Amino acid sequence: MTAADFRPVLAQDALSGHSVIVTGAGSGIGRAIALRLLALGARVTGVGRRAETLEETGRMAGADAAYAAEVCDVREADAVEALVARVGEAHGLTGLVNNAGGQFFARAEDISPRGWQAVVNLNLNAVFAITRAARPYLEASRGAVVNMSLSPVERGAIGMSHSLAARAGVLAMTRALALEWGGQGIRVNCLGPGTVLTPALADEAHAPHVAKLVAGVPLGRATSPEEVAELTAFLISPAGALMTGQLIQIDGGAHLGVPVNMLGEDGA
Ligand SMILES: CCCCCCC/C=C/C(=O)SCCNC(=O)CCNC(=O)[C@H](O)C(C)(C)COP(=O)(O)OP(=O)(O)OC[C@H]1O[C@@H](n2cnc3c(N)ncnc32)[C@H](O)[C@@H]1OP(=O)(O)O
């Protein structure tokens, strides 16, 4: 199946009555998630540092969409806590999508202490702070958290030691919180997208290298933002009610690595 064959599977009102915070909703994967949750009837609070891109997501959703843009740097723990409390008190909270994240690509020896800190703050510490702030509201609604991870989180990748360390931390946190908060009815999961051809990836990585990554995917293509969005919606919706503590890879098999082939090229 090609990306063009993709069809949404959830019922049109699957998220009616839901209130979800999506970080990084002004671009790429986060925007696709926000638009899909809105289309399924959820109220969405989109969080990011740039007002214009966040507001553009709202315009794309249309005037009837229950969307609010909130400018906030997720690394500012006090501001994040205040934001979550504001949304939680006004509308409740049934979902939190920790999608904001990113990194520069560099070998460990070229990552300065500040560079390491910047990436770990964004991809791990900020995720903990916002998730912790959301807990009481998620407990009240028996809600769900979806953490955006990376396909290579368990097998490693060159040039991503800082980001992978942070995402591995998020994965460990996901499993710990699934246990700690399961009794409160809160579910916590991670998604592992493969290569998603967003403008942000094009800015950070060389095009020929990205093409090579995609060519190496067992199912032969990149992951689309819409596919990640549908899975996110599924996990937040009642359809995902028994799923928690998981890393779900949505990468065409890329996490399996270079195939080990004991049969040789001709399969003999
Ligand atoms: C088969 C499957 C494969 C899957 C592959 C998955 C690939 C993943 C793709 C994506 O994630 S796509 C999203 C791409 N977008 C981004 O990643 C955005 C990247 N940028 C940021 O998020 C931020 O810039 C940052 C990296 C978090 C840094 O933010 P901050 O504003 O705090 O940075 P600065 O104050 O500018 O710098 C802090 C520190 O970092 C050093 N630094 C910054 N860039 C680089 C670099 N390119 N190389 C080395 N070091 C860098 C910077 O120099 C500062 O350190 P000092 O110089 O002060 O020591």
Ligand SMILES: NC(=O)C1=CN([C@@H]2O[C@H](COP(=O)(O)OP(=O)(O)OC[C@H]3O[C@@H](n4cnc5c(N)ncnc54)[C@H](OP(=O)(O)O)[C@@H]3O)[C@@H](O)[C@H]2O)C=CC1
């Ligand atoms: N593209 C890919 O191939 C893959 C991406 N991912 C992950 O998916 C997520 C989205 O990626 P993608 O859509 O490609 O990238 P984008 O850069 O388009 O998305 C990142 C979003 O996060 C927001 N953001 C970044 N830093 C902060 C901050 N400090 N506070 C608040 N918001 C912030 C950005 O908005 P603003 O700048 O306005 O703050 C932006 O909207 C990231 O976590 C990425 O690492 C995972 C696997 C593969």
